Amino acid sequence: MAVAQFIPSSSSLTKRTTLYSSQLSQYLSSTHKPLLTLRRTNYAKICCSVTSNEVQAPVARQSNDPIKKPECFGVFCLTYDLKAEEETSSWKKMINVSVSGAAGMIANHLLFKLASGEVFGPDQPIALKLLGSERSIQALEGVAMELEDSLFPLLREVSIGIDPYEVFQDAEWALLIGAKPRGPGMERAGLLDINGQIFAEQGKALNAVASRNVKVIVVGNPCNTNALICLKNAPDIPAKNFHALTRLDENRAKCQLALKAGVFYDKVSNMTIWGNHSTTQVPDFLNANINGFQVKEVIRDTKWLEEEFTEKVQKRGGVLIQKWGRSSAASTAVSVVDAIRSLVTPTPEGDWFSTGVYTNGNPYGIAEDIVFSMPCRSKGDGDYELVKDVLMDDYLQSRIKKSEDELLAEKRCVAHLTGEGIAVCDLPGDTMLPGEM
Numbered sequence: 417m418a419v420a421q422f423i424p425s426s427s428s429l430t431k432r433t434t435l436y437s438s439q440l441s442q443y444l445s446s447t448h449k450p451l452l453t454l455r456r457t458n459y460a461k462i463c464c465s466v467t468s469n470e471v472q473a474p475v476a477r478q479s480n481d482p483i484k485k486p487e488c489f490g491v492f493c494l495t496y497d498l499k500a501e502e503e504t505s506s507w508k509k510m511i512n513v514s515v516s517g518a519a520g521m522i523a524n525h526l527l528f529k530l531a532s533g534e535v536f537g538p539d540q541p542i543a544l545k546l547l548g549s550e551r552s553i554q555a556l557e558g559v560a561m562e563l564e565d566s567l568f569p570l571l572r573e574v575s576i577g578i579d580p581y582e583v584f585q586d587a588e589w590a591l592l593i594g595a596k597p598r599g600p601g602m603e604r605a606g607l608l609d610i611n612g613q614i615f616a617e618q619g620k621a622l623n624a625v626a627s628r629n630v631k632v633i634v635v636g637n638p639c640n641t642n643a644l645i646c647l648k649n650a651p652d653i654p655a656k657n658f659h660a661l662t663r664l665d666e667n668r669a670k671c672q673l674a675l676k677a678g679v680f681y682d683k684v685s686n687m688t689i690w691g692n693h694s695t696t697q698v699p700d701f702l703n704a705n706i707n708g709f710q711v712k713e714v715i716r717d718t719k720w721l722e723e724e725f726t727e728k729v730q731k732r733g734g735v736l737i738q739k740w741g742r743s744s745a746a747s748t749a750v751s752v753v754d755a756i757r758s759l760v761t762p763t764p765e766g767d768w769f770s771t772g773v774y775t776n777g778n779p780y781g782i783a784e785d786i787v788f789s790m791p792c793r794s795k796g797d798g799d800y801e802l803v804k805d806v807l808m809d810d811y812l813q814s815r816i817k818k819s820e821d822e823l824l825a826e827k828r829c830v831a832h833l834t835g836e837g838i839a840v841c842d843l844p845g846d847t848m849l850p851g852e853m
């Protein structure tokens with residue numbers, strides 16, 4: 417049987433500042449911009465038998481004893497240089513993944529998936545940079561401790577902080593989850609403003625310090641308009657790189673179609689969600705397929721498709737909240753994984769996926785300069801292209817128009833945050849997040 421253990425490979429310390437728990441509160445009170453760095457830079461998995469399909473971890477240099485630091489978190493107490501790892505070729509170069517709202521529910525599922533390798537692959541080491549706030553910094557330490565206790569070989573570095581200018585430094589992926597939930601009595605315009613300010617600041621920070629080709633996935637609601645605000649505040653990063661998460665809606669739609677057709681959900685393909693991640697979203701049954709057949713050939717009940725199915729997908733988040741008492745977290749995290757994997761692996765021939773992206777240059781006649789969910793394909797290089805050959809009918813067009821109108825109204829509502837002047841908030845009365853009923 418293979419025996420695995422972590423052995424530190426070198427004793428030379430990196431120069432990077434490392435703060436530990438007892439120092440943290442002191443540090444927090446002296447500055448509003450802490451960055452706690454918990455590093456596990458060079459551990460090697462010593463393993464007896466490695467089959468040809470397994471990724472070989474870097475070989476450890478077992479020379480000196482590790483330098484131990486007092487008052488720190490177990491495994492991250494030991495800091496080593498990366499030289500031995502850099503000499504190996506079996507792993508890819510480490511990537512930096514920044515996550516906001518990292519102490520929240522969605523992140524609590526997502527971070528462990530990221531660290532396990534199921535998102536970026538079993539040969540892709542990652543550094544996780546977690547953004548919290550003064551409110552959540554203790555919780556964030558707890559999250560870091562759980563990551564530490566999980567012994568993920570691919571997780572090479574964990575840092576936590578409350579300053580986006582530090583946490584987004586060199587980020588190649590930014591997963592923006594943190595946002596204020598809409599509370600009782602709060603107007604949607606108020607939510608747009610409060611969360612919009614968060615995303616304006618984070619856009620500026622990404623613009624200043626992230627990788628020039630960072631891919632940004634906005635999850636925090638209202639995610640389409642938050643993504644628009646973010647990209648407008650990051651003019652040096654391609655607008656194309658910003659996504660609003662509508663993959664959960666796609667997954668929900670696939671599930672409902674499969675249920676109705678009596679097939680397993682992997683038989684549903686070409687599922688587009690058009691528009692806003694809100695109750696105006698349009699789950700497109702005209703272009704979707706079941707077992708390679710058009711949905712309408714398999715499910716002949718058009719009334720069900722237009723009414724029951726559509727509404728079920730639009731309001732699924734709200735039903736979930738009624739049952740569970742809070743908004744979807746695990747399935748949202750799964751859909752973030754799906755969204756990333758759709759960008760880093762080639763899209764299967766003939767299929768596509770949905771993501772909310774910038775509309776400039778779109779072939780569907782949708783208004784420019786908003787973030788709208790549309791069908792996309794990827795070569796697996798992190799980029800995507802819009803699918804051109806889609807069917808349109810009057811029903812689809814009128815529904816798409818409604819979601820477009822809603823997003824244009826949201827955009828006018830946040831003009832003060834996108835550099836487009838004075839905000840005028842005339843949101844349609846029925847504008848709602850999926851979780852609102």
Ligand SMILES: NC(=O)C1=CN([C@@H]2O[C@H](COP(=O)(O)OP(=O)(O)OC[C@H]3O[C@@H](n4cnc5c(N)ncnc54)[C@H](OP(=O)(O)O)[C@@H]3O)[C@@H](O)[C@H]2O)C=CC1
Pocket residue numbers: 517518519520521522523547548549550551552593594595596597614634635636637638639661662663664665693743744745748
């Ligand atoms: N696009 C989609 O498909 C979906 C989107 N969502 C959205 O994702 C977001 C996060 O959901 P979830 O992780 O469950 O939420 P949680 O409440 O568990 O966590 C959200 C985090 O947001 C941060 N936050 C930022 N600003 C504020 C603020 N002003 N007040 C309170 N908290 C704030 C908090 O972290 P900190 O204090 O560290 O800043 C908090 O930990 C929500 O906006 C939700 O509506 C949810 C499901 C699906």
Ligand SMILES: O=C([O-])CC(=O)C(=O)O
Pocket residue numbers: 637664732733734743744849850851852
């Ligand atoms: O409305 C919410 O906060 C939750 C949400 O986005 C969803 O479940 O789709």
